[in-house]
Amino acid sequence: MVIDELDSRLLVTMRAHPRIGLTELARLLGVARGTVQARVEKLTARGVIADFGPTVTPEGVGYPILAFVSLQIAQGRLAEAVQALRALPEILEVYGTSGQSDLLCRVVARSTPDLQExxxxxxxxxxxxxxxTTVALSVQIPFRIEPLLHVAAERDGGRDLS
Incomplete structure (x- = not known):
């Protein structure tokens, strides 16, 4: 799956202006509204655009503590462990990993005693x-995708691949 220079510009602009309409997006990019609509539909169908919902911060809803918890799982009990983790709303993400641990969880809590619980x-x-468990003390580089979008488009020489 590749993106071209227009896809990259489209995605960067959409992230910079999350509430922008298709007509204004087309104006900013200097392309036809139909082109923007077709690109957005294509990127959504390919799974490049995952959602259009608001980004909700855990801090904003009362969960200021962020921790990364590595788990070692009993042999053959991965599915059982994942099912138990799924029942805990404070566990935002779980990744299967290689190395010392089997799973890596992104966990939020209201306080350190809450995290312990x-x-x-x-x-x-x-x-x-x-x-x-590793508790995050601060965010040094927040989630970002824009630099990757630029590199992905450059990889293909900026060609329009639609």
Whole structure:
């Protein structure tokens, strides 16, 4: 899956102006509205654009503590562990990993005592053997995709691939 220079510009502009309409987007990009609409539909169908909803911050809804919790899972009990994790709303994401741990969880909490309770609930599952927790103290580079979009478009020489 590749994106071209127009796709890159389209995505960067949409991220900079999340509430922008197709007509204004077309004006800013200097292309026809139909072209913008077709590109947005294509990018959505390909899974490049994942959603159009608002980005909700955990801090904004009362969860200022962010931690990354690595889990070691009992042999053959991965599905059971994932099912137990799915039941905890404070666990935002879970990734299967290689190395020392089997799963890496992005966890939010209201306070450090709340985080300790969440970890205790994780450990209550017989499928989880051990946890290792790292608390994030600050965000040094927030989630970003724009630099990657520019590189992805350059990789293909800026050709229009539609």
């Amino acid at each position: 969440i970890i205790a609930r994780v450990l209550a599952s017989p499928a989880v053997q051990r946890t290792d």
